[in-house]
Amino acid sequence: MPNRSLAVTEMACADCPIRHRAVCARCESDELEKLDAIKYYRRFEAGQTIAWAGDKMDFVASVVEGVASLTQTMEDGRRQMVGLLLPSDFLGRPNRESVSYDVTAATDVMLCCFRRVPFQGLIEETPHLSQRLLEMTLDELDAAREWMLLLGRKTAREKIASFLSIIARRDASLKNSKNAMELAFDLPLTREAMADYLGLTLETVSRQMSALKRDGVIELKGKRHIIVPDVEALMDETGDDADGGVYI
């Protein structure tokens, strides 16, 4: 199971080295300086498009704050989210000039960007960096495969429960919260974006959320704030085995 909390914990470090550490946990200080030389920050507002599929992208980035999504769109408008990037996640392919997916800020987002070409050079000089990126990419591939099981075989109710438990887990690890029985967190996505994530319509998302609320599995404060009175009960709805294995 991928240890995302490592990178996440390191985000608590002073100043900014976060994104360096998130990218490369073992870089020496001179390597960090090289990273420093090619980095800059960018902010995006919720709903804003960071890049369209096919755009040239001259940077790669670490997500510092907020949530960004990768989405594919078919000609007739059908949309499927294929990536959800939370703080410490990596965005972009170092040696690919253009993006393959629409990249959108789901919430307000802060990126720590690295100029792509020099970053690619750094990868070639810095073994730790490509090893670290390999680990992060393998974790992302594992997450994509769990996601494929969800898309291909789970019921609408299981999809919703799985999504909530994925967000809850990552959100909880961000807050370093005690593993209390009760869990509370905010949804970073609209119902429509949840539908794009889960391969459902927004109406079905809404109905299943209502059903889980009716059945006491979750409570809603406003539209976005979720309380899970009993984490086990939520897990039972996901269709996954008890010991987990789901991560995003």
Add this chain to the structure above:
Amino acid sequence: MPNRSLAVTEMACADCPIRHRAVCARCESDELEKLDAIKYYRRFEAGQTIAWAGDKMDFVASVVEGVASLTQTMEDGRRQMVGLLLPSDFLGRPNRESVSYDVTAATDVMLCCFRRVPFQGLIEETPHLSQRLLEMTLDELDAAREWMLLLGRKTAREKIASFLSIIARRDASLKNSKNAMELAFDLPLTREAMADYLGLTLETVSRQMSALKRDGVIELKGKRHIIVPDVEALMDETGDDADGGVYI
């Protein structure tokens, strides 16, 4: 678009360096010797299980011949394929002891295995190797994301057409065939395995295959040999834009 044909073409090399080159296109000869020292071959028959989810796996491997699948199973028996490995594809996570998915030989398979722990050591000493693995993993992630669009949003008919075009493309590149209008290839999967790939039932797979045949999009010789009289016509059924972007 990932250039898989590079690795594949190199498979034509004399003797065995195939799998070395497939793993690391730029390795120096002494690095190849180190790889040689920790490699061995294994054969599996169609239908045989290579590893069960949760098993310790003491090797990683390159697929030399045949097709292997990665599959996830839920407690109640629902199954979803999450990886399909063709020749030149890589199997396993160097620094993870156990597999997360059932690995099955879909056809007779020949693997070139590398002992895992020494291989992990080699990665740490050989920058080219982790860069090469990073590229391969990013390609696999792209493929997984196309697959997610298929699972989440495509109709049964589009799923079948997409699957056929994916197999046709990879099979064609293996055979170095001229890009003729007509295309012929063998399916490496049973209807049931196709269903697991596509998130459908085997009955639906069968019905949609019959429908595509009835509509003249494909011809069947036996159950497994497919002829595509007009590649464009098949592509039109996939739901993808004309210029492609789908690969496995």
Add this chain to the structure above:
DNA sequence: TTCGACATTTGATCTCGATCAAATACAGTC
């Protein structure tokens, strides 16, 4: 050639989630 074990096809029916439509909640602005 027949038998048996599978893989595949085809048929009949049912169901979950999609679609179409309308009501409600909510946040920001004037």
Add this chain to the structure above:
DNA sequence: GACTGTATTTGATCGAGATCAAATGTCGAA
């Protein structure tokens, strides 16, 4: 506080694909 635009919920109906069931094809062994 009324107004506007957007997000969300709820209702009614439909249909693609699942499910249950049976027939057909295929290949190797006896």
